Amino acid sequence: MEEMNKTFIFGHKNPDTDSICSSVVMANLRAKLGENVEAVRLGELNKETQFAFKHFNIEPPRLIDKVQPGSDVIMVDHNEFSQSAEGIENANIKMLVDHHRISDFKTKEPVFCFAEPVGSTGTILYKLYNMNNVDIDKKTASLMLSSIASDTLLFKSPTCTEEDKRIAKKLEEIAGVDINEYGLEMLKAGTDLSDVEEEDLINLDAKEFNVDGIKFVIAQINTVSIDDVLKRQEKIENAMSNKIKEDKLDLFLFTITDILNGDSEFIALGDRTDLVDKSYKLEDNRAFAKGVVSRKKQILPMVTKNID
Ligand SMILES: [Mn+2]
Incomplete structure (x- = not known):
């Protein structure tokens, strides 16, 4: 029966560092406010996130695969049902x-919404702690810092705001962590993908979208060498083609992001590669995108603009 009163808190499928950290940070806040909550996750931890939790010696959330009808949930770091838990409807x-x-x-009932166009969900959670007059402990601050470092690519992403920078400074003091030093280590830990099979590589950080009846996936991986990843282009394309068939996708856009220089390389397959080609001329199914690192602020708007 206890399970029935418990609220589950989770980020999106194929979770990234911000999704995992934010569910734990939000669970800490709700628990301090006296609520019965549990942070859970909707997928495996990537290497970057594993590094963060190990580094600060924090237990990561438990894996679930669906939510039961009528169960109480809090969604963090996502709102599109196609990216959420099975049964979210x-x-x-x-x-x-x-x-x-x-x-x-x-939603079926009235809902609290805290949404802001800032660099990470961790940034919004910092404000929620303040709003509720709840102190931020060292571990919570470390997780919020990890969220900011990951999602803004250490302040390089165009999604990064002055607010993210200001809050990161405060969190550095609480956590006793130098974000530039720690953040680079964390980001680099996420780029060691040599032992990841292509089938998994394309799903590590993949998000599905539905716009005007067009179903597409934008996946993204971080690297310190685009050329290294491109050595695997053929196998990556095979995996992408299988996924397109399985899920009946109109487009699969795989993005390889160079975290040191802040550029990306696209690999695009499917019947609607024109949605990429209109902006970046594809050759051999790929294109270099200078200064492009953000799915939400650069890549997704590019695709949707080309749909219109
Ligand atoms: Mn995020």
């Missing part, structure tokens, strides 16, 4: 904390 969504476009988000 029939859950009771109590709260949303997010920094993405709002799309296909529906």
Whole structure:
């Protein structure tokens, strides 16, 4: 019966560091406010996130695969149902904390929404702690810092705001961590993908979108060498083609992001590669995108603009 009163808190499928850290940070806050909550996750931890939790000696959340009808949930770091838990349509969504476009988000009951166009969900959570007069402990600050460092690529992403920078400074003091030093180590830990099979590589950080009946996936991986990843182009393309067939996708856009220089290389497959080609001329199914690092602020708007 206890499970029935418990609120589950989770980020998106194929979780990244911000999704995992934010569910734990939000769970800490709700627990301090006296609520029965548990942070859970909707997928495996990537290497970057594993590094963060190990570094600060924090237990990562438990894996779940679906939510039961009528169960109480809090969504963090996402709102699109196609990126959420199986059964989300029939859950009771109590709260949303997010920094993405709002799309296909529906609730049965009135809902608390905390959404801002800032660099990470961790940034919004910092403000929620303040709003509730709850002190931020060292571990919580470390997780918020990890969120900011990861999602803004250490302040290099165009999604990064002055607010993220200001809050990161405060968190550095609480956590006793130099974000530039720690953040680079964390980002680099996430780029060691040599032992990841191509089938998994394309799903590590993949998000599905539905716009005007067009179903597409934008996946992204971080690297310190685009050329290294391109050595695997053929196998990556095979995996992408299989995924396109399986999920009936119109487009699969795989993005290889150079975290040191802040550029990306696209690999695009599917019937609607024109949605990329209109902006970046594809040759051998790929194109170099200078200064492009953000899915939400650069890549997704490019695709949707080309749909119109
Ligand atoms: Mn995020």
